[in-house]
Amino acid sequence: MTTPTSTLLSTRKLSVGYGNHILLEELDLTMEGGKLICFMGPNGSGKSTLIRTLAGLHEPIKGQIMRIPGRDLHLQLAVVLTDRIASMNISVQELIAFGRYPYLNWNVNLNEEDRAIIGRSIELVHLNHLIHKRLHELSDGQLQMVMIARALAQDTPLILMDEPTAHLDLNNRLEMMNVLHNLTRSMNKAILVATHELDLALQTADEIWLAGNSRKIIRGIPEDLVLKGVFDDIFQFKGFDLKTGKVHHEISRQATIHLLGNSHEFLWTKNALERSGFSVTDKNASHSVAVVNENSDNTWILDNDLQFTSISDLLNHLNQAGK
Numbered sequence: 011m012t013t014p015t016s017t018l019l020s021t022r023k024l025s026v027g028y029g030n031h032i033l034l035e036e037l038d039l040t041m042e043g044g045k046l047i048c049f050m051g052p053n054g055s056g057k058s059t060l061i062r063t064l065a066g067l068h069e070p071i072k073g074q075i076m077r078i079p080g081r082d083l084h085l086q087l088a089v090v091l092t093d094r095i096a097s098m099n100i101s102v103q104e105l106i107a108f109g110r111y112p113y114l115n116w117n118v119n120l121n122e123e124d125r126a127i128i129g130r131s132i133e134l135v136h137l138n139h140l141i142h143k144r145l146h147e148l149s150d151g152q153l154q155m156v157m158i159a160r161a162l163a164q165d166t167p168l169i170l171m172d173e174p175t176a177h178l179d180l181n182n183r184l185e186m187m188n189v190l191h192n193l194t195r196s197m198n199k200a201i202l203v204a205t206h207e208l209d210l211a212l213q214t215a216d217e218i219w220l221a222g223n224s225r226k227i228i229r230g231i232p233e234d235l236v237l238k239g240v241f242d243d244i245f246q247f248k249g250f251d252l253k254t255g256k257v258h259h260e261i262s263r264q265a266t267i268h269l270l271g272n273s274h275e276f277l278w279t280k281n282a283l284e285r286s287g288f289s290v291t292d293k294n295a296s297h298s299v300a301v302v303n304e305n306s307d308n309t310w311i312l313d314n315d316l317q318f319t320s321i322s323d324l325l326n327h328l329n330q331a332g333k
Contacts, residue, residue, distance in 0.1 A: 016043045018168050018200045019064065019087075024073030026056060026063045032071055033059050035225045043167060043198040046191045048211035050204075051221030051244065057204040058092070060221075061172045064202070065089045078167070084112035087168035088161035092176070095153075098146040102156050105145065106131060109163030131162035134189055150177035158186065162193070169193075169201045175210070183207060187214040212236065220244060262287030265328075266294070271301030275308050282321045288328075299324065 018041050025035035033056030041047065049057055062068040064075060066083050078086050088109065095105075109131070110124045120128070132138055135155045145153060154177045161169055169190075175183040190201050191214045202219075205211055211218060212232045220228045220235065222244040228235070235241060241252050249258040266289045269280055279301050280290050300311040310318040318324040 016198075017041070018043055018078060020076045021064075022074045022076070024063075024075060025071040026059050026068070027071055028059070032225060034221060034227060035071075037073070037227055039219070039227065039229075041168065041200040041202060043200050044194050045200055045216040046187075046194045046214060047200070047202045047217045047219060048205055048207075048215035049202055049219045049221070050206070050208065050211060052223075055221040055223075056225075057221060058172050061089070061170050061202070061204055062091070065170050082112065084164070084166075086166055087170055088164035088166045090157050090161045090169075090171040090174050092172050095145060095157075099144055101141065102137060102143050102145065102148070103128075103132075103141040105156055106137075106141075106159045106163050109160040109165070112164065127165050128163050131159045134162060134193075135159045135186070151179060151182065154178060155182070155186075167199055169199060171201070171203045173204055173206070175205060175207055183210060187211075190214075191216075208241070256281075256284075259284045260287065261289045263289070265296040266291050268292060268295035268298040269301070270298060271303075273301065273303055275303060276301045279310065279321055279324075282325060286325055286328075 019039075020041070021037050021039045024037040024039070025032050026037075027033040033054075037060075049060070051057055059068060063070050065087060066075075067089070077083070107120065107124075107128055110120060110128060111118070113124065114120070132141060135158055137152075137155060137159055140148065140152060140156070145156070148156065154174065158171070158174055161171070171190075175186055178186060187203075187207070187210045190203065193199050194201055194216070203211075203215075215232055217229060218232050218235055220240060222228065228240055230238075230240070236252055241247075250256070251258060263286075267283055269276065269283065269290050271279070279299065283290050283299075297313050300314075302309045302311060308319070310321065310324045312318070312324065312327065316327065318327065
C-alpha cells in the first residue's frame, strides 16, 4: 500500500543541453512518491541529458532543481545510465554491494541490514545464480540487470534510469517494468525511466513525460495522451493506430469476411485475416467465419459449412479458393 504522495524532486524553469545548445527548456516538473514515470521521445530530444541533469551529473543551462533538503545526494537518488563500467573483473555481488557504500562509515563494513537489502535486491531481479560470476562473463542483458540491482540496493526514494531495459529480452523487460511499478507502490519510491518501450510504458507507467520538437515536455497519464493523439503528433506513426493498437493493413482481397466470436481467439483471427488482405466487417460480407471454443478446443467454421482446427488451415483454404 502506498503512503500519501510527497514531492521528492521538482524543477522550476529548467533548461538543459550543452553549451548554448538547448534541448529542453522552461521545464516545471514534479516527481512524487508512489509513481512510475516513463520518459519518452524521439532520439536526440534530450532524454539522457535531462536524466543526467536531474542526477546532478550535468549542469543545467538555467533554472532550478529542488531535491530533498538536508540529505546527501547519494542518499536521495540512485542512477542507472548507459555508460560502460570501467572495471569488469569484479563479481556481480561486489558490484551490487557498491549500492550500500553511501551508508557505510570509514571501515566499509556491511552490517546485517546492508546484507538484507543487497539480498532483497538480488532476489527482485533474480540474480542468485549469477552472484559469483565476474562482470566480463555476463551478457549485456545480464549486466543491465546487475546495474538495476545495484540501484535498488542503494535504497533511495528516487531512482533515475536511462534505457534500463535496452538489452533485455521481452520476458525480462516486462518483468523489470512490473518490478519497478511494484516498488513505487510498496516503498513509495519515485522512479523515472527513459525508454523507447512504448507498449510497456502505456501499460505500466503512472505518468508519461513526452519530449517532442518544441523543447517542452508534455505530461499526463498514458490513456489521456493516447486519446488526445499526442503520441501520433510526436512520433508520426506510419501505418500504426495507437488508439486501437493495430497495424494498418492494405486490403488486397475482393472478398470480405463477417467474423463471429467474442474471445481472444476472435481477436487473433481478425488480426490474421486483416494481415492477409481481407476486410473484416460486421455486415454485407462475402463470407462468414465463426470462432467456436468448446472444452479448450478451437474450431473455425466457414460459411456455416467447412470446419478448420487452426487459423493457418482457414487461411490456406481461403487462399487456395481465391477468396
